[in-house]
Amino acid sequence: MVPTAYVLVLSAVLFTIGAVGVLVRRNALIIFMCVEMMLNAVNLSLVALSNQWGNLTGQIFVFIVMAVAAVEVAIGLAIVMAIVRHKDTTNVDEINLLKW
């Protein structure tokens, strides 16, 4: 069996990679993918903890997070599309009408 700690550490590493990705990348789509990766990393923790504690709360939480992620993706990509129709870039540095 896999010790919970290992899963949590993996999850923390994935979360950090995602967070760093958000900070270093300038492409809105990739930033967004990194955010999704962060949510996923947390989900992994939740599932492992659900086992650790022997209740289903963590798994329910994951289910809820998936719904949230789905909505966020729908809205986020729609926003990106709306912008691209105006201006042909997804590079957030080029989107500089307002200061970043």
Next chain:
Amino acid sequence: MNLHLAIIVPELIIVATALVVMLADLTGRAVSAPPRWRGQLMAGLTMVGLIVAALLTLVQIGLPVQDIQNLLIGDELSRYLNLIVLLAAILSVLMAWDYLVHFTRMMAEFYALFLLAVAGMMFMGKAVELMTLFVSLEILSVALYVLTGFHRGQLAGGEAALKYFLLGAFSSGFFLYGATLLYAATGTTYLSEIAALAPGGFFTIAGLALLLIGFGFKLAAVPFHMWAPDAYQGAPTPVTGFMSVATKAAAFIALLRVLLATISVPYEVWSWAIAILALLTMTWGNLAALRQRSLKRMLAYSSIAHAGYIFIGVAAGSQAGMNAVLFYLFAYAFMNVGAFAVAAQLEKPEFSAAQDADISATRGLFGRKPLLAVAMTLFLLSLAGMPPLAGFFGKMYLFIAAVDSGWVWLAVAGAINSVISAYYYLRVTVSMYMYEPSEETFVRLPLQMPVSLAISIAVAGTVLFGILASPWLTSLSRSVVALAAR
């Protein structure tokens, strides 16, 4: 199972109103009613829903605390939050009433999303379980992302939405991780159980820290504020007014609930974190506002600064501090939505958000529209914290609470910040009173009835709330919990 559904009747009414608005729109289209007429109908329906919800909330005040399966709680805190959110929403809908027709035909969608955002905030104020809290937070966030980008005719709106969305989603990640760590510490997501188990140690502290980051983003606290000026500037002005007040209110209440649950983290630890956040937020917000030329962007930075002031009350942690936070949020709802309402009247319809009304657009406003100028002056002076306006009393209660809890330096920093902020608020009054109207001066004429009503209500609130609300403050104090003595 305890399903006291009565406690969420106001929320349900808001959600139902959103559905009614959409259905009414379909009907309106079916009979091909003219767009303007449809817009009035939507706004009217929204208004009715908001007012009914507010009345029901008023009826609930004083009732005993009840909960639904320990997930949602109907206590005084949540009822006062409802009132703050609904007040801001009512004023903003009045503001949007005639503003919307300038840039969109999707009135029904606007009002429906607006109502759902309101519902999300109200649920957030009631949520006492981390999943429920998270979903409520997402409801209001997603609705606001869309509302921010609602002005489809301009690039700035879309960009504001994108930035708001990306950083909002980013912060959701932190929020979620924080919640997960609290679950890791206790094996439960119920705040009451987390508080009862009260485990100390790494998980709780780290969980609270990550949740604080998440809340920091939502509250636009420095250094998590990068999205706020753009989102506030790019959003349609009624949305800006609404979200600058109501989102803050909901997030602060949720923050209080989380702090109440993480009982094992010592007061000395988290209050210092909050105090530093308060100091950074108000100082940076005010300093950045000094340099702004756009009226809306200046108000955006000012609302960052105001989150800093409110943090002072949280750092105090006492019952007086919590009272002060609620009191300030009420005062803030009047004065800030009022200020944005006036700002909205100074925008030319063809303005895109990237070049919205400069401060110079208020030049000589006193000569053109004296009443509008006087109203704006009252809002600005109140935001600066001048007596006898509501903003002064709000700050006063915050500072009293801070001094009571030993945070004298924080109160001093707040007072000094008020002086800094006075400079940029006064610049607007200088422009309004001490110059003659210029070419750039633009006032949307005629001033429509709904927005006049909104401004009048806001003026009345700004002037009278501070002076007359003292008995109310006493009743408030009975019901609000103290953090420090958790």
Next chain:
Amino acid sequence: MTLLLFTVLALIALVGAVGVVMSRNAVYSALFLLVNFATIAVMYFMLSAQFLGVVQVIIYAGAIVVLFLFVIMLIGGQIGPVTVGGRRYARLLALVLGAAFLLLVVLGLGAALPPGEAPLGAPQAGSVQAVGQELYTTYLIPFELASILLLVGMLGGVVLARRYRELGKD
């Protein structure tokens, strides 16, 4: 045995994650994301969360990544390879912050968790029935709230996707 499998999966997930961040082309990022999601789905099965494993495949791999790819393809010609961020100091800062965060969390986790293996629930713990039972009783409210959230998402999608027309031209 399972530990070995876990290690392999973890490495794949990490490669996927790093790939998402480092890829020059958004399409590759999306594909790496798919790898990451898929390995996590397998891990869900290992952690006896069968229902979530299936949902993970359907929602993340099936819907979300596809949606990403779809958008990239739709606007793809225009974005091409996007260079990794401009400001060097900002990237450095992000890396330092990330490293510090990771160090803190991993150290803390090591200290906070007791050694030993996770007590495993019943084999059927994460089945559709079990999850469904909880979801529709104990956590009915968040579930219902999620439906409001989906309503918001639907409305938002409608608003954002509708082609913008100048007023007066419709």
Next chain:
Amino acid sequence: MDNSGSILLSLIIWIPFLGALILLFLHSDRRLKQVALGTTLVDFLVSLLLLVRWQPTGEMQFQEFFAWVPRFGINYHLGVDGISLFLVLLTTLLGPIVILFSWNNIRENLKAYLVLMLAQQAAMLGVFLALDLVLFFVFWEFTLIPMYFLIGRWGGRNRIYAALKFFLYTMAGSALMLVVIFLLYFRAGSFDWLELRQASLDPGLQTIAFLAFALAFAIKVPLFPFHTWLPDAHVQAPTAGSVILAGVLLKMGTYGYLRFCLPLFPDATHRFVPWIAGLAIIGIIYGALVALVQKDVKSLVAYSSIAHLGFVMLGVASLNQQGLSGAVLQSINHGLSTGALFLMVGMIYDRRHTRLLSEFGGLWKQIPVFSAFFVVVVMASVGLPGLNGFIGEFTILVGAFQANRLWAVLGTLGVILAAWYLLTAVRGMLHGPLDNPENQKLTDLSRREIWVLAPLVILFFLIGLFPNLFFDKINPSVDLLIRDVQGPALALLLP
């Protein structure tokens, strides 16, 4: 006759506010002016009732009490004693005078102007009458708002700078005071002046509180290094604004020292009194020297204010009966005489649209009534025996002499300098040949203008000849104040 439980003080404060509200609904200029003048006159007459029903005691009287925010013990608590009595009367007297003065020379936005004047008056009265620290602070800060707009909208060429400087300076000064008020509340348990006066605060708190209060008041007075807002504000303000500024607003600072700093923080007072005296003396000499070289009459009067207020502060610093009584009386004197000076400068400015000394000369031949009034006003300001200024300055110097001889000597130097620059002004304006053709068309004072000045001149003589009418009411309160200040210090000397 017991006068507690009367609502006289509330009436005095709220009548101008009520008048301002009524003004909002009027339209004709004539009616506006009539109502404003009527309001201020009624307010003045009501305030005279204070004299009628006055009790010969130094304690607070006409007290009103009403719990405002019970949770924090914030009350609507008003009261008046010998120290504030004449400041209140001065404020209500200057009200109708400045409105009468503004009768014809405010042409735009008369309504806003009058509303602001009335609001200003009400707020200043509130400052002098409030006995609750929070209430006091509310009025104190509120006084900024009308004056800011009066300067900024109706002021001179550099008005915006002056208005902003005035506002921000004063607000910055009082920011600390606000926090310290709360600190006092938690250490001493009350916002109420009467209770705080009974409480004995620990020395550390006294020092902090004294410094915070003293800073706010020093900016208002203004004491020497904090004075830089004053010349700007005074010179740029419209005449009526200058009169209110010099006549009443500055007195809020000296009053603050007398009412709060001295009795509430006696230990700290003793520690810092030499500093205050030092700054006051620097102010006296600096103000006088700078006034000497001014070319603009209004600037000259503005700088003379710094010098005169230095005198008042010297009296405060002497901490004895003569000094303090003199300070109270000299506050009134300065309000009357400098107010009159600003009015007369305003009158000549309305005619000639210049205030440069070099533009005038020989006015005595052309406008004798004006000149006569001017000489009397200047003499009052210089401190000619028989007029009010003499009484005030002399009493202060006696007090200062008892406290520290050097102070008195340096103060006397200030008197001489004051005579010098004011007489220079008189000579430059009234004497010499009437060689400027512009001045040959000048008209003398109108009947309205005489009405404006007459009450002030009458009071010069009244105070100058019968000072005890005033000292009788001031002294009992000053005695109580001295008991508060000296008590702990004397107690320290005892074994």
